[in-house]
Amino acid sequence: MIPELAAQVVSGLATGSIIASMALALVLIYRSMNVINFAQGEMAMFTTFIAWTLINHGVPIWIAFGLTILIAFAGAVAIERVVIRPIERASPLTIVIVSLGLLIAINGLAGWIWGYDVHSFPSPFPQATIRAGPVELSAQDLGVIVTCLGMLLVLWFFFGRTRLGLAMRAAALYPAESRVLGIRVGWMLALGWGLAAVVGSVSGVMIAPIIFLEPSMMQGLVVYAFAAAVLGGIDSPLGAVTGGLILGVALNLMGTYVSFIGTDLRLPAAFSIIVLVLVVRPSGLFGKRSVTRV
Amino acid sequence: MTTRFGSVAPVLAAVALFAILPWVMRPFLTFQFAFAGAYAIAILGLTVLTGSNGQISLGHGAFMAAGGYVLAILARSAGWPPELTLPVAGAIGFVLGGIVGLVALRLTGAYLALATFALAVAVPPLIKRFAWITGGAQGVTLAFSRDSRVLYVESWAIAALLLLVTALMLRGRIGRNLRALRDNEIAAVSFGIDPVRYKTFAFALSAAYAGIAGALLATATAYVSPDTFGLQLSLTLVIGAVIGGLDSLWGAVIGGLVIEFLPLFAQSINVALTSLVYGIALILVMILMPGGIAGALRTLRR
Numbered sequence: 154m155i156p157e158l159a160a161q162v163v164s165g166l167a168t169g170s171i172i173a174s175m176a177l178a179l180v181l182i183y184r185s186m187n188v189i190n191f192a193q194g195e196m197a198m199f200t201t202f203i204a205w206t207l208i209n210h211g212v213p214i215w216i217a218f219g220l221t222i223l224i225a226f227a228g229a230v231a232i233e234r235v236v237i238r239p240i241e242r243a244s245p246l247t248i249v250i251v252s253l254g255l256l257i258a259i260n261g262l263a264g265w266i267w268g269y270d271v272h273s274f275p276s277p278f279p280q281a282t283i284r285a286g287p288v289e290l291s292a293q294d295l296g297v298i299v300t301c302l303g304m305l306l307v308l309w310f311f312f313g314r315t316r317l318g319l320a321m322r323a324a325a326l327y328p329a330e331s332r333v334l335g336i337r338v339g340w341m342l343a344l345g346w347g348l349a350a351v352v353g354s355v356s357g358v359m360i361a362p363i364i365f366l367e368p369s370m371m372q373g374l375v376v377y378a379f380a381a382a383v384l385g386g387i388d389s390p391l392g393a394v395t396g397g398l399i400l401g402v403a404l405n406l407m408g409t410y411v412s413f414i415g416t417d418l419r420l421p422a423a424f425s426i427i428v429l430v431l432v433v434r435p436s437g438l439f440g441k442r443s444v445t446r447v
Numbered sequence: 448m449t450t451r452f453g454s455v456a457p458v459l460a461a462v463a464l465f466a467i468l469p470w471v472m473r474p475f476l477t478f479q480f481a482f483a484g485a486y487a488i489a490i491l492g493l494t495v496l497t498g499s500n501g502q503i504s505l506g507h508g509a510f511m512a513a514g515g516y517v518l519a520i521l522a523r524s525a526g527w528p529p530e531l532t533l534p535v536a537g538a539i540g541f542v543l544g545g546i547v548g549l550v551a552l553r554l555t556g557a558y559l560a561l562a563t564f565a566l567a568v569a570v571p572p573l574i575k576r577f578a579w580i581t582g583g584a585q586g587v588t589l590a591f592s593r594d595s596r597v598l599y600v601e602s603w604a605i606a607a608l609l610l611l612v613t614a615l616m617l618r619g620r621i622g623r624n625l626r627a628l629r630d631n632e633i634a635a636v637s638f639g640i641d642p643v644r645y646k647t648f649a650f651a652l653s654a655a656y657a658g659i660a661g662a663l664l665a666t667a668t669a670y671v672s673p674d675t676f677g678l679q680l681s682l683t684l685v686i687g688a689v690i691g692g693l694d695s696l697w698g699a700v701i702g703g704l705v706i707e708f709l710p711l712f713a714q715s716i717n718v719a720l721t722s723l724v725y726g727i728a729l730i731l732v733m734i735l736m737p738g739g740i741a742g743a744l745r746t747l748r749r
Binding site for chain 2: 187188189191236239240243244245246247248249250251253254255256257258259260261262263264265269372373376379380383417418419420421423424427428431432435
């Protein structure tokens with residue numbers, strides 16, 4: 154009983170850290186432009202297909218991931234410059250619709266290039282189990298957790314300790330003042346898109362071995378990431394990560410132990426969390442409460 | 448950004464054209480036009496919601512699902528003819544829309560988009576889970592069939608009626624108050640306009656239209672299934688509304704025709720072409736011509 158519960162929790166943490174990465178990608182964009190990028194999941198799907206193509210051409214898996222991350226970064230910076238820049242100051246409605254346009258176009262492009270068949274995606278981790286006392290843990294789960302949390306630590310260091318990271322935060326929070334200090338705000342926003350895409354593409358290559366590769370693979374994950382970001386507070390990176398981990402574990406435990414929810418009602422459950430948090434406590438667990446001046 | 452109905456002459460021309468079409472077209476094309484009419488009704492709801500009310504819904508496929516399943520359940524277990532279920536589908540859509548609309552009052556801009564996106568994704572698994580009433584993943588096959596001309600007349604007659612009702616409504620007090628709330632809620636409220644009443648009504652109305660459209664689609668196909676009403680349908684409705692034009696009710700008719708016929712043309716070249724064209728069109732319309740096709744036509748006419 155207890156060892157099984159522990160194994161379920163660890164497996165939930167693995168899913169949770171993938172959700173957390175995607176949620177963090179959404180939060181990075183939200184903090185810098187007050188926008189939810191609905192295309193974040195599709196961008197991750199597209200880069201996962203690129204990784205798959207590289208691996209199929211004989212590139213070693215970790216080198217393929219490295220190249221994928223570089224491509225994700227460059228692609229997202231280009232998208233920000235070309236598509237988002239012209240509407241930076243438009244109404245939220247316009248930006249939402251343009252990001253939906255990106256979602257649909259990227260999905261179509263992937264369908265055009267790779268088709269709509271379902272492919273299996275190799276896992277970079279061994280198919281072994283590791284025994285910790287009475288608990289059996291899968292190497293796959295542990296690998297996912299270590300990779301995602303490692304990346305989050307690197308980001309935390311980047312935004313907290315490096316000159317560029319601090320400049321990006323300043324540009325996001327105080328654009329006018331940053332410009333006076335000589336920070337190129339427009340480019341900082343584009344870098345933010347690039348970094349978000351990197352974080353998203355990590356979640357893509359981590360989830361692909363579990364749910365298989367196809368153009369609509371990220372739809373469910375994106376909804377979980379929305380729920381995680383809202384739960385943690387959509388402007389809080391710490392909140393996104395916490396929300397993602399809580400959600401991963403909760404969905405896994407509910408799926409296993411609450412027969413009413415099972416695996417079918419996970420998406421409706423995520424939807425309920427989104428609505429409940431937005432109505433009862435819109436700032437989430439860690440977010441700043443927003444105040445409108447009348 | 449006022450919602451206009453245009454002058455009388457083009458209206459009469461359009462009505463005449465739509466009345467002649469089914470007698471000169473092949474049955475299969477007539478059938479497709481009937482679909483376009485149903486889509487136009489759902490998009491009309493979105494046009495009111497987004498154009499006049501300033502709210503967005505990426506989840507209107509959910510209300511179409513409600514309408515479609517109301518028809519399926521009443522027709523299968525109570526033996527109702529599909530036409531009789533249309534008012535019920537509309538009423539159920541109205542009630543569900545009113546509930547979602549009350550929640551939507553608390554969500555602005557991107558948050559509403561996010562919640563309705565999640566709604567769109569959550570609906571198919573929800574329908575599958577309650578298989579005892581919905582038939583689960585296989586859906587429900589219905590035991591009636593309708594001639595393509597009957598379907599055509601049903602969808603476009605209802606579309607014309609709802610266009611007229613909506614145009615009159617938006618011209619009067621309701622439309623004025625909605626636009627006032629959309630443009631400056633605080634000012635509108637201080638003039639005594641009740642935001643809860645009007646905004647919730649607009650959401651409920653648009654969901655009622657979606658419910659009717661869902662029932663019409665189910666009438667045409669004599670079949671409902673969970674995956675018909677997923678995210679793809681919801682997003683396609685938004686695409687139709689935006690490309691057609693959000694500040695004109697005619698945009699809904701254009702949008703309905705676009706989302707029915709563009710995929711048919713595009714598919715003959717490549718299955719993925721539809722999405723690619725839709726996505727690029729959404730981006731270009733928002734950046735270059737926010738009034739959509741209807742807006743562009745109006746500019747040309749001047």
